[in-house]
Amino acid sequence: MHTNISLVELEHLLEFAPCVLYKYVLFPNGDGRLLYVSAGSNDLLGLHAKDMMGDIDNFWSIVYPSDLERLQAEDNNANQQGDFFVSDVRINNPAKGTIWIRLSSKPSDEFYEGHQVWTGYMVDISDTKHLEAELEERARRDAMTQLWNKSEIVNALSEELSRFERDNLPFSIMLMDLDHFKAINDNHGHLVGDDVLLKFTEIASSQLREVDILGRFGGEEFLAIIHNASQEDTMVIAERIRQCVEKTSFTEGTTPFSITVSIGITEVKKTHKQTPEEVIKRADNALYQAKQDGRNTIRFR
Ligand SMILES: Nc1nc2c(ncn2[C@@H]2O[C@H](COP(=O)(O)OP(=O)(O)OP(=O)(O)O)[C@@H](O)[C@H]2O)c(=O)[nH]1
CATH class of the missing domain: 3.30.70.270 (Reverse transcriptase/Diguanylate cyclase domain)
Structure with missing residues (x-):
């Protein structure tokens, strides 16, 4: 059965779904820009979508510095390969403290100022990371x-x-x-x-x-x-x-x-x-x- 969904319903869905959808472009000079961030970022990241779209540094600033370097290296690498990007990083959510998020994206058929737009999602993987750490410790x-x-x-x-x-x-x-x-x-x-x-x-x-x-x-x-x-x-x-x-x-x-x-x-x-x-x-x-x-x-x- 095919269900039609209105724009209002879609926005509601994106606000409450336990993930953030985004569109991202990486320019050749290494600067990135978030072209779209769904409303779930308030809850997941403690950041408003418009603040992240206005200035991506607002997002970089909540990523743990040691993880940020790796995230940006992985981002560059994925862009060069042009296929698939995935990275797990720790962020500081002002309301929740430290959480692990997974960012994953792939190239879309859309271009922004001549550069490929990547579409992806971010999701909270703290539980999985804690379990992983516990299993590693146990081993x-x-x-x-x-x-x-x-x-x-x-x-x-x-x-x-x-x-x-x-x-x-x-x-x-x-x-x-x-x-x-x-x-x-x-x-x-x-x-x-x-x-x-x-x-x-x-x-x-x-x-x-x-x-x-x-x-x-x-x-x-x-x-x-x-x-x-x-x-x-x-x-x-x-x-x-x-x-x-x-x-x-x-x-x-x-x-x-x-x-x-x-x-x-x-x-x-x-x-x-x-x-x-x-x-x-x-x-x-x-x-x-x-x-x-x-x-x-x-x-x-
Ligand atoms: N209950 C129990 N016994 C164990 C465990 N691991 C090893 N053993 C036993 O420890 C015993 C060691 O015996 P041996 O290597 O002959 O040494 P020993 O009898 O202590 O003699 P010496 O070291 O020469 O004083 C063996 O019978 C093993 O089955 C364990 O996790 N639980």
């Missing part, structure tokens, strides 16, 4: 402990090594491995094993500072990056964690049990370039030594 974390996962903690170590090359401030890493953890699973069950891992996460986190970084390196192995700390400083932290773990009493039903942890430490202090793998290897050798020396102890390399 970087270990699902059970919520600590950084292995690849993130190795990335963090790599960044710390680059920072070290710039400012030469020493730092250390600790590789912590729960002792005889297989026996805990075997004797008390996997779920109790999981609880132990969570409790260990809590203990280790509570002994570290905000600036330190803790990640789950493997099943019952954890890696901590201790910022701006010598081997001696790190020994003090490691000993606090070791003692705290040893003193913690766990219960499964009515059976109390305790656990211990072995810790390997290495300090990054040499000025020559080191890879994360080399640093982890040293900490792993120290951890191996701690296990060899009877566990529930700390060694360094």
Whole structure:
């Protein structure tokens, strides 16, 4: 069925639809002009259509400066290619605060002063962007402990090594491995094993500072990056964690049990370039030594 719609109804539709339609032209000197903006801009952008059409700077001024540069580069690129334009940017809507909008347009069959007019829409994509950010964050974390996962903690170590090359401030890493953890699973069950891992996460986190970084390196192995700390400083932290773990009493039903942890430490202090793998290897050798020396102890390399 074909429905006729009057101009008044169309204006009403454009005012209340959750999007903004626009016509845009980009001149060869890089200046842009909005030839038409629908009334929905009041709500979506917090800007009147006539103000945007009068001066496009009114629109540019609400786009985050870091996103504006990208938006204009993408705009130029799309114009050169002459096919399709899409860009997601953050804007500051005076009434709503920061929101993400998507601008998408393509060339129309219309020309303005000899230049092709692009027709497009803008729409609020804040929900999608927040979900995306949440999923990205989740992918970087270990699902059970919520600590950084292995690849993130190795990335963090790599960044710390680059920072070290710039400012030469020493730092250390600790590789912590729960002792005889297989026996805990075997004797008390996997779920109790999981609880132990969570409790260990809590203990280790509570002994570290905000600036330190803790990640789950493997099943019952954890890696901590201790910022701006010598081997001696790190020994003090490691000993606090070791003692705290040893003193913690766990219960499964009515059976109390305790656990211990072995810790390997290495300090990054040499000025020559080191890879994360080399640093982890040293900490792993120290951890191996701690296990060899009877566990529930700390060694360094
Ligand atoms: N409950 C639980 N167990 C895990 C998890 N990840 C790994 N494990 C277990 O951790 C145990 C590690 O055992 P091993 O590598 O033999 O080491 P260990 O028994 O701690 O012995 P040492 O490290 O030599 O003191 C294995 O039985 C794994 O199944 C987990 O997420 N939950």
